[in-house]
Amino acid sequence: MTYYLLKPCRTATAYISTLKKAQRVDLTAAAVQLRTAGWTVSDLKVMVILEGDPELTLYESGKILAKTDDAARARESIDRVYDAIGIGPAAVVS
Numbered sequence: 001m002t003y004y005l006l007k008p009c010r011t012a013t014a015y016i017s018t019l020k021k022a023q024r025v026d027l028t029a030a031a032v033q034l035r036t037a038g039w040t041v042s043d044l045k046v047m048v049i050l051e052g053d054p055e056l057t058l059y060e061s062g063k064i065l066a067k068t069d070d071a072a073r074a075r076e077s078i079d080r081v082y083d084a085i086g087i088g089p090a091a092v093v094s
Helices: 027-036 071-084
Strands: 003-006 015-019 041-043 047-050 056-059 064-066 091-093
Touching: 003 071, 015 071, 027 041, 027 047, 027 056, 027 071, 056 071, 064 071
Parallel strands: 003 091
Antiparallel strands: 003 015, 015 064, 041 047, 047 056, 056 064
């Protein structure tokens, strides 16, 4: 599964991934998978927050918000999350 990596605005200190092919993520199952993969997870039902540097937020739409201004770091972290929940990596920067 490929995704677009977008910076919401020039001054934003975050990147957001958007799946190229829309799909829903079962956040409860994703939280379990991410914990099993070693992440510290807060399951807020409408989103899953992953502690770390960068902090990540996973949404039911499959989007992930990475709180960093470093595109390479965002991509690496997002790939790890998608791998852990069974959505393969392959970033396309837009």
